[in-house]
Amino acid sequence: MGDFRMPRALRALLFASCLGMAAPALAQTAAFDPNGHVVYAEPQFTDNLDPAFALVGEAIWPMYAIMDRLVHIDERANLVPGLALEWTYTDDKTIEMKLRPNVEFQDGAPFNAAAVKANFDRYLSLPNANSNILAATNSLASVEAIDDMTVRFNLSKVNYGFIDTLALTAGMMISPAALTKPDIDRFPVGAGMYKVTEVSPGQRIVVERWDGYWDPDAVKAKSMEYRAMGQAETRLNGVRSGQVHAAPIDGTQVQTARAASNLEVDVGQTLNVYTMYTNLTAPIFQSLDARRAIQHAIDRRGLVDQLQFGFGEPTLQMSAPGYVAYNEAFGPEYYEYDVEKAKQLLEQSGIAPADRKFRLQLSNRSFDIRLGETIQSMLSEVGVEVTLQIVDPVRFNDFTQKMAADTAIGRKAGRTDYHLTMVEIFAAPEDGGWVNPGGVTSEAQMKAMREAATLPTTDPRRAELLKEAAGHGVEAALKYPLFAVVQPYARNKCLLGFKTPMSGGMTLRGVGLAEGCR
Amino acid sequence: MQATRAAGLIGTRLLSVIPTVLIVVVLVFLMIHLSPGDPAVRAAGGIEATPEGIAAARERMGLNDPLYVQFFRWFGGILQGDLGTSLFNSQPVADALLERMPVTLSLTLFGVGFALLLAVPAGISAGYWPGGMLDRLVMWMSAFAVSAPSFFVALVLIAFFSHTLQILPATSYVPLTQDPGKWALHLVMPGLAVSLSVAAELARHIRSSLRDVLMQEYIRTAIAKGVPTRTILLKHAMKNAAIPVVTVLGIQLQKVLSGVAVVEIVFGINGLGALAVQSVFDQDYTMIQGVVMFSIVLVVAINFLVDLCYVLLNPRVGR
Numbered sequence: 060m061g062d063f064r065m066p067r068a069l070r071a072l073l074f075a076s077c078l079g080m081a082a083p084a085l086a087q088t089a090a091f092d093p094n095g096h097v098v099y100a101e102p103q104f105t106d107n108l109d110p111a112f113a114l115v116g117e118a119i120w121p122m123y124a125i126m127d128r129l130v131h132i133d134e135r136a137n138l139v140p141g142l143a144l145e146w147t148y149t150d151d152k153t154i155e156m157k158l159r160p161n162v163e164f165q166d167g168a169p170f171n172a173a174a175v176k177a178n179f180d181r182y183l184s185l186p187n188a189n190s191n192i193l194a195a196t197n198s199l200a201s202v203e204a205i206d207d208m209t210v211r212f213n214l215s216k217v218n219y220g221f222i223d224t225l226a227l228t229a230g231m232m233i234s235p236a237a238l239t240k241p242d243i244d245r246f247p248v249g250a251g252m253y254k255v256t257e258v259s260p261g262q263r264i265v266v267e268r269w270d271g272y273w274d275p276d277a278v279k280a281k282s283m284e285y286r287a288m289g290q291a292e293t294r295l296n297g298v299r300s301g302q303v304h305a306a307p308i309d310g311t312q313v314q315t316a317r318a319a320s321n322l323e324v325d326v327g328q329t330l331n332v333y334t335m336y337t338n339l340t341a342p343i344f345q346s347l348d349a350r351r352a353i354q355h356a357i358d359r360r361g362l363v364d365q366l367q368f369g370f371g372e373p374t375l376q377m378s379a380p381g382y383v384a385y386n387e388a389f390g391p392e393y394y395e396y397d398v399e400k401a402k403q404l405l406e407q408s409g410i411a412p413a414d415r416k417f418r419l420q421l422s423n424r425s426f427d428i429r430l431g432e433t434i435q436s437m438l439s440e441v442g443v444e445v446t447l448q449i450v451d452p453v454r455f456n457d458f459t460q461k462m463a464a465d466t467a468i469g470r471k472a473g474r475t476d477y478h479l480t481m482v483e484i485f486a487a488p489e490d491g492g493w494v495n496p497g498g499v500t501s502e503a504q505m506k507a508m509r510e511a512a513t514l515p516t517t518d519p520r521r522a523e524l525l526k527e528a529a530g531h532g533v534e535a536a537l538k539y540p541l542f543a544v545v546q547p548y549a550r551n552k553c554l555l556g557f558k559t560p561m562s563g564g565m566t567l568r569g570v571g572l573a574e575g576c577r
Numbered sequence: 578m579q580a581t582r583a584a585g586l587i588g589t590r591l592l593s594v595i596p597t598v599l600i601v602v603v604l605v606f607l608m609i610h611l612s613p614g615d616p617a618v619r620a621a622g623g624i625e626a627t628p629e630g631i632a633a634a635r636e637r638m639g640l641n642d643p644l645y646v647q648f649f650r651w652f653g654g655i656l657q658g659d660l661g662t663s664l665f666n667s668q669p670v671a672d673a674l675l676e677r678m679p680v681t682l683s684l685t686l687f688g689v690g691f692a693l694l695l696a697v698p699a700g701i702s703a704g705y706w707p708g709g710m711l712d713r714l715v716m717w718m719s720a721f722a723v724s725a726p727s728f729f730v731a732l733v734l735i736a737f738f739s740h741t742l743q744i745l746p747a748t749s750y751v752p753l754t755q756d757p758g759k760w761a762l763h764l765v766m767p768g769l770a771v772s773l774s775v776a777a778e779l780a781r782h783i784r785s786s787l788r789d790v791l792m793q794e795y796i797r798t799a800i801a802k803g804v805p806t807r808t809i810l811l812k813h814a815m816k817n818a819a820i821p822v823v824t825v826l827g828i829q830l831q832k833v834l835s836g837v838a839v840v841e842i843v844f845g846i847n848g849l850g851a852l853a854v855q856s857v858f859d860q861d862y863t864m865i866q867g868v869v870m871f872s873i874v875l876v877v878a879i880n881f882l883v884d885l886c887y888v889l890l891n892p893r894v895g896r
Contacts, residue, residue, distance in 0.1 A: 100845075103855075106666040114619060114665065187621070187633035244666055259676060260668045261855050262847040286749075286845070289855070292732075293748055293845040300739045300747035302845075319740075453618040453860065460628055 091279045091555060095572030099565070100288040100297055100306035106260040109244040110228040111181070111188040119228065120565040121264040121285045126249025127272075128230035129156070129175070130222060136330060136382070136475050136562035138226055138516065142170060142250065146222055148515055152214040154221065160208055162273045164234035164250045172204035177235040179212075194479070195221065195229035219512055219521075223476035252278045252568065262287055279556060279571025298322060298549040304572070305550040305557055310368035316549040325548045326370070327559025330473025332377050335419070335434065335539035336458070336484070339499035341465035342414040343443070349415070350536035352404035354394035356441040357434060361396070363542050366429055371542035376529045377473060377480050379543035382561075384477040386526040389533040401441040416444035420464035422452040427468055430541075434468075462496045469494070470544065475562050477525050478511050485532055504531035551576075590884060594877050605869045606648050609862050616640070616664050616860035638664055651866060660870065661863035670867035673852060678871075680750050681837055681848035683760065687768025688833050689826075692775035699776070700783025701810065704818075707788055715784065719777035727836060731770035731843040738766060748845035767844045771837060775829045782825045786818040793817075820887065827883030831876055 104121060105114040113119050131141040146156040162170035179202040182192050198218035203211040214221060224230070237248035245258045250273075253266035267282040286303065288294045295312050297303035299319050308316060308324075316324045343349050359373035372379040373391040380390065405415065421431040428449060435445040448464050450457060458467035471494070474480045486492030486508070487500055511524035532538065550557050553576030556569040617640055621630035635641050639650070654661055660670035703715040739747035745766050751759040790796065791814055799809050838850025849868060856864040 106663070106668075187630055187637075189621075190630070193630075242667070245668075259847070260663065260666050260673070261852065262676075287847075288748070288845045289851075290842055290845075293843060296735055296739065296747035297749065297845055300743070302746055302749045451614040453614050453616075456618060456631075 089555060089573040091571040092574040092576065093279075093281060095280045095576070096282045096284065097280045097305075097554065097567070097570060097572060098284045098286055098297075098303045099567060100286045100294045100303045101565075102289050102291075102294075102307075103261075103287050104264060104285055107244045108247050108255065108258070108264075110231040110233070110247075111185050111192050112244065113189060113191075113228055118285075118564065120567070121255070121266065122228065122231060122247075123251070123564065123566045124253040124266050124283060125251045125255050126231035126233060126247055127162075127251040128227070129225040129232065130230050131566075132226045132475050132560070132562055134558045134560055136473075136560075138222060138475060141226075141230070142232060143225070148219070151217045151219075151513065154212040154214070155205070156210050156212065158208045158210065159273060162250055163271050164232075164237075164248055165254050165269050165271065166234050166236060166248045168234045168236055170232065170250050171207050172210045173207075174232060174235050175210045176202045176204045177238060178232050181238055182229065189228065191224065191228040194227075195224035217512065219515055220474075220476035220479045222516060223474060223479060226475055253283060256282075277568040279569055283567060295549055298551055301551065303551075304554040305548055308547050308549045310370035310547060312549070313368065313370070313547050316547075321552055323550045323552055325550055325557060325559050327546050327548065328372065328379055328381065328561055329544045329546050330378055330382065330480075330562045331544040331546075332374060332379070332471050332473065333371075333430065333541045333544065334377070334469060334471050334484070335541060336467050336469060336494045337538055338458070338462055338465050338495075338497040339537065340462075340497035341417050343410055343417050344465075344499075346408040346410050347536065348404045348408035349410045351394065352401040352408060352441060353438065353443065354401075354536050354539065355397045355404065356401040356438050356443065357394075357539065357541065358396040358437060359391055359541055362430065362433060366426070366433065367542070367545075370545045370547055372545060373542050374540050375533045377471060377484055377538075377540055378477065378529075382477075383522045384525040384529065386530045386533070389530050393533060394536070398440055405441060405443070412442070415442055416446065417465035418446045418448055418463075420448045420450060420455075420458045420467040422455065422468075423449050424452065431468055459493055459496050466539075473562055476516060478508065478521070481508055481525065481528055481532075484538060485528075499537075501531050501535045501537060504528045504535070504537075507531060590881060598873050598877070601873055602652070602866075602870065603648070606651075606866060607644075609860075609865050610644055610647070612860075614860050616862060619859060620665055651863065655870065660867040663864050664861045665859065670864055673864065674849065674867060674871050677847060677849045677852050679752065680846055681834070681841070681850060683750070683753065683764055684767050684771060684837055684841065684846065684848060685830070685833050687764040688771030688775065688837070689830060691768050691772035692779055692829070695772065695776035696779035696783060700780040701787060701815075703780065703784040704787030704791065705810070707784075712784070715780055719780050722773040722777035725773065726839075727770050727774065728839045728843050730773055731766065731840055734766045734770055735843075750844075750846045750848075763846075767840050767846060770840050770843075771833055775833060778825060778829055779822065782822050783818065786821050787814060790814045790818045823883060823886045827879055830879050834872070834875060834879075 101118045101120070103117050105117045105119050107113050108122055108125065110122065110126065113122060128141045129143040131139050133139050142159050142162060144157045144159050146154055149155055158170065158172060158175065164170060168174070179199065182188060182196050183199065185192065188196070198214050198216050198221060200213045200215040203213065205211050212221065232250055233243070234248040237243065246255055252269065252272045254269045255264065256267050257263070257265035264285045265282060268278050268280065272278050288297060288306065291309045291312060294303065294306035295308050295316060298306055299322065301321070313324055316322050337344055363369060363371035363373055375389055375391055375393055376385060378385045380387070419431055419435065421427045431447050435447060438445050455467065455469060457463040471480070471484065482491045484492065484494050485500060485504060486495060487498035488495060492498065507524045507528035511521045511528065514521040546559065548559060553573050555571055555573050560566070615631070617631045617634035617638060620634040620638065639647060651661055662669050663673065699715045703712040706712055735747045738745040746763050749763060751763050753760040796809060796814060799813060837848060838854050841848045841851040842854060849871070852864070853868045856868060
């Protein structure tokens, strides 16, 4: 549990008297405290730690600490070796993977090809596992152990994004002996940096260092506590008073956080994009001019500045500038905010005034409502009537499955495999486009995506094809990405090694407390 | 004799409470299950849930059964002491309640404790010197305390004691068994936030109740006979003045228990209130129902205690 700290003046006096100098800000080069207990807060963590049934719509970061994955994601969203050292497509439906030797699970069992096979056999036997597992098993026929440290994944269909699924829950390996434990959802036995010691669903998850981890440099703390704190204000209060060492905060709180002397604010670009998804069968979207008119009517910079307090990156694509698959030729200026141009396009669109309207589904979260109302106001200026339908967040599927609205606002978590993100957004439902009700697609875009799918993720031509696909999507104004989320974190200056992730979530690898801090 | 009266009172109360509990339980069950939203969607992956996944989750959770079947299945479990398990993990509801109960009870204890510490001297002072400066000050401050929302008080306390003075922690709870000192330290601000409106109500009632009692002839007789003021107040007046105050305290206690959710959330304390709020957001039906059942039992228990105190304070009750 985070400790309460004595008054700042007294602490500084003691420190100065011990070292004969004023209390300095701690640099990242300070030594780690091997007995440090790191506390990290998020609004909510998954209650279920079983990779097959974890609630992947919520933070699964504690699972990264407990169960190491075959593939890791670095802070720039690149796939790097984890429990797997290397992987090769021997043909377009077969992957051979070399495993990391001399790795043990937390119960002493060896990590090897048989263990990988056991895990995937389990996943394949669970048709109702979560979407992360299904993203892997939907194209997986079988897994073979070729030798002790080599596995072969036999795919049921071509899927060059398969490796990306192994960077999430599908790649989390559990000790074979523990796969049938009844409490696998609370005390899974992995090969990760930390072992789970306490689970209080909805409250906290506590893990302690496991000295058998294959990468000791990644394990800097004696223990970690993942604490659920729903309110951003509460999280910031926790960091300010020293009970929490790091937590995501809202853009509105950055100024307050920066004013606190014991805090730093780290800001991370993410692949999460707030988007207005569309059902292109709605009357207003039948005209390219009308779709482009709506693009010009939305002031994306205004949305970021007014609603996110500047913490966001306007974008017309499902990623942000700087990302490998971002097409620089289609920046936000491609559809610059221009009310007069929007009105002109709408007039020449041929869409009857009575049809210049659509229904917009929003979740009942306050930010989503503000965003929706702002867009409604912007579009009314150009003569487009937007009717808001506010629903509980879990009813997002009213849009995707029941087409209860023409558009919906959502925050899309970008996949490390950009191709997968593009498929989810732009492909027809039968091809995996789960956020494209109505199934209207652009043939040029689909062609580029199909070609990209035939190439390994490491092939640079793949990124170029995905850029091309992104460009086609922007030209055809198929969807309305609004801005990429820039996530600020409040961090206690005592916390070292903290890195903001672009994708995949917070692993807390190499994170610990500086010596002399509590 | 008094014990017999108390036992009879309790027995009568129990019989009258059962139908109330049943009606509340059925109403809450219906409200939860008929409200929009589907917990199976969250269980199947939230916004990325597939129709097949949702259907399977509904089957697994027993949500496809008719409502009356679901109700009797759950209620049958209650009668056997089984409150069920969370819809989203394997945690028994009873375990979740037991885990969080000490947190909320600690917060309530501090809240009521602070309320009494503030209200009793304030109420007595105001009641004993009516119309004076102290009386006016107490009335003015209690008006403010009653109208200030607890979350507002909480945020002000945090800003002052935690951020500015840095002498009290802003979040979290430390169990008593882990560290009694930190347990108390972490409950000071939340307890104060909870206590202010309670203290205000109590002070006003103590004041008016004491004033009424002090106007009685037997008090004037005692004064005329030269009985010390302290004895008059503590031995004669307060006992009678306490009777209506006990009722108010019971009502305030129930108000505290229902209002701690906001304070728990502001301070990041994972008590029953926070559990109730989160369960509603998650649509964790069994957890909501368990919390409601527990709350009913708690309210009934508090009412019993109030009635028992009545009997002890006023021998005429129950005759």
